[in-house]
Each structure stands twice: as structure tokens, then as C-alpha cells.
Amino acid sequence: MTLLAGLRLDHPVLNASGTLDAIAARDVLGDATLGAAAHVTKTIFPDARPGNPSPRIAETAGGMLNSIGLPGPGIAAFIDDVLPRTRTCVGVTPVIVSIGGESVSDYERLAALLDGVPGVAALELNLSCPNIESGCISIGADVAETLLVTRRVRATTALPLLVKLSPSVSDIVALAAAAVDGGADAVTLTNTARGLAVRVDTGRSVLGGPGGGLSGPPLRPLALAAVYAVRVALGVDIVGVGGVDSLATAAELLAAGATAVAVGTATFRDPTTISRIAAALAPPTSIEAR
């Protein structure tokens, strides 16, 4: 059993936000959570968003870049339609809703709307998406704004709060400390790193957006450094995210101080990744072993 931000989880492996659509996974693969102990939703914004132009993904040495741009239906359709269907798909698995906004008051509003909605086990504040123009990472790169947004959301809801930060910041410990001061129960380290791939023939970005977020194994050392630095400085629960694709790489983040890990890009490569790691970390107890 793993205790994360007050949530009792069967094991310490989650999916990373934006890398698993439970409804589609149920329809296509026959398994909505792919074995995650809690299901983390794609970041939802106040209004519907179309996302960024194509191409949205590109492979990079050993990993990938994305500029998806957080497409989504907006909070009203999420609460009325997507969340109930997601809950039906994931069954008893706790649902952590990731929220994003362009201003502090956006986050506050989303938290107020989600507070009390059946089936929301916790909120994750995405303060770290590199692929949108305003809000999000511009809040999460600033200590005072991070403190303010966490405090305001904390005052709005009693739900467990996770704050997700970017590795592309100068002082991750100061930002994590601000989140904790503001009332966060856990920090999620990290989102994708700010990256870029350039077409030599045009001099433009390979992706449709101006840059992209780096994920997969190339991100792993950055996530490890962030987790370790925050663990040494603060006594807060940490979800380690970045390049986890095996028992060994999950164990490395846990050893660096993560309370749990989340798997993103590796699920695209192999949808059995989460369940394989979970089984290796928490083998089902046999009758003999009890």
C-alpha cells in the first residue's frame, strides 16, 4: 500500500497526466487504467481548447517532443460528460483531476467547480505545461505566483492537492517550497522540459507549435535531480515523473525520494509498462506469504 497526499493506493505507479485517455484505452485495449493505482486525467482548462496545429509530436534521440497544446472540452463538458464516463471506465480506481489555467483565478474557479463533484479524489495543478502561451508555466516558474495559486486553491477545496512543476526552472526547491507553503499535499516532478527540434531546410520548428516538451528517457536525469533536491530540502510527498519505463527506472526515482512514480511516454511505446512495473514493485500477496 502507498500513501500519497492522503490517498491510499494499491501500489506506487500512476499514469502521467495527458498520456492516457481512460475511455479510449478501455475501448481499444480493453483496460482503462492500464494498471495505474490512480488515474490522472489530461489537464482540463476552463474553456474548450482545440490544441496546437500539426505536427504535434516528433521523435528525438531516445525520447520525444510534443506540442499537443492541451486540447480539451472545457470544464463544463468535463464535469457533465467526460468525468462520469471516465469513472465508469476506471471503476474503483481513484481519479486525480489535472487542472490548468491562464491565470490564478482560473485555477481557483476550476477547483471550486470540481470541489464536491463525485469521484474526484484529488486535484493536480498543472503549473508547468510548456506548450501554451499564457498561464500554466508562467505561474509555475514564479515563486510568489506558485504560492498564491496554491494558497487560493487550498482555500477553495479540501481535496488533496498535488502541484506539478517544470524542470525548466532555475530553482525547483524554492517553487516546491512555495507549493508546500501554499498548502500542497504533494508535488509532481516533473512535467516535460522545454525543448525544440528545427527543420534545417526551413529554419522553423519541426512541430506546429513554437517549441515542444521533451519527455521519455532523456528527461529522466532532470526528473531525478528535481526529486532528489526537493526530497533533501522538504518533507513532502513526491510523484516522480520522467522517463520511467521499467522496474529499474521506477526504482531509481523511488530511491531518489519519490513517494510514487508516474509513467507517460513509455505507455505510448508499450501500453503494458505501468502494469509490469506495478506487478514488480508490489507482487500480489500469496496466501503463503501472509
Next chain:
Amino acid sequence: MREPVEVAVLGTEALGAYTLVRVAGAGIDVGSPGQFAMALDPDAAGYLARPVGVFRLEDGEVAMLVDPAHRVGGLGGARRLRLLGPLGHGYDLTAAEPASTLLVAGGIGITVLPGVPLAIGGRPRMLAAFRLPTQAAATALVDADTRVVLAPASVLDALELAAITLVLGAGPTGLMHALAERCAAAGVACQVALEAPMGCGFGACYGCAVELDGATARLCLEGPVVDARRLAVAR
């Protein structure tokens, strides 16, 4: 839960400018024409799986055609592959009659068509467009009455729809849009297999966004084969 199946690569050979990758066929469901699989070479440096058309050869082996000039071409060097599939929606062939069905392939798009003649019980006509003469060797994979069109000639100029009731297209987005328009103008049913970068194949990454019915959709879930009228609306 559906999982990727690991298969041994039996052989790799050049088919003109393309590469045919043959794998052991036992236990592989290739699905219906137009569906796809995500193929991962676990020994290669590339991290993500690639979307490929998978078809059965006469001897029961299963094959994929890849373009060495593209990302997916890296599969040509694989010793083993992990295949997740069949995925997505293929062609709806319930109304297809060989004599009145026309296949229109652009480049490597032809890789989703080899299963069509068997599925419709006869040889359809096919127009196959390529940039290079050496790419035309790929037409050997489709048992059809084939006419090859080489750049700079346009496949649309060669399009003859008089005796045709169903067009099945596969190829680059621009060509598929133009084909959709021509078929709409002629009142001929048309289904097109579209292409998009795919990171997962099961709706998780949102990388495969295309415009359908005027809105953004994930091609791996809604396609890759779509009724061409869904493109015409988007224009």
C-alpha cells in the same frame, strides 16, 4: 488487455525503392484492409512505435512495406518487432464490387491496400501514383488492374469515374482531399485512409490530430479510414 505481440523478422527485401519486411505470421491478426498496427523495434534507438499497414502474403507470412526515406523506414533493419494491432477503422467493404471499385494509392499509402482484392472477392482497378519509377514496384503487392502515374503527371487527371461506384483512397493528405472533392462532385462514394504522425495508436497521445467534420479528431481512433465526405466538410 490487448498487448503487443513479439514476432521474428524473417526477411527484408527491396521492393524497388521501398523495403518489404516479412515477419512470422502465426498468431497475428492483420485485421481488415485499412486498419493498422503500431510496430516497435525493441533493439533500435528510436523510442516510439510506428504506425504500419500490415498484410498477409500468399504463403501465410505477414508483411509490411516501409519507405527507407521515412521515420518508419527504420523498421527495415529490425531483427524482431513488437506489433500492437489491428487498430483503428479499415475500409467498409460491404458494398464493394470488384468491377466498380477503384483503388487510388499515393506513394507508400499503397501499403494498406494489398488485402482489398481478397476481401472483395475479385480484382478491382487501381490508379497508383509515385514520385519515382522505382517506387512503382510496390504495385506488385496488390492484385489489381493497375495503371501507374508518375510525377509530375497528376493522378487526378487520370481519374476516370464513369463506371465506378466506390473509390478507396490511401495516401498523402493533399491527394486525399483532392480525391474527396472529385468524388463528391461526381457523386461517387469514397473512403480515404489518411496519414498522421502517431505516437501511440490507442488515443493516448493526441499526436495524430486531423480535421474531420470541421473539428479536430484523433485519427487513430476515428480512422485511419474515413468517409471522404468528412474531409469535404472540413474544407
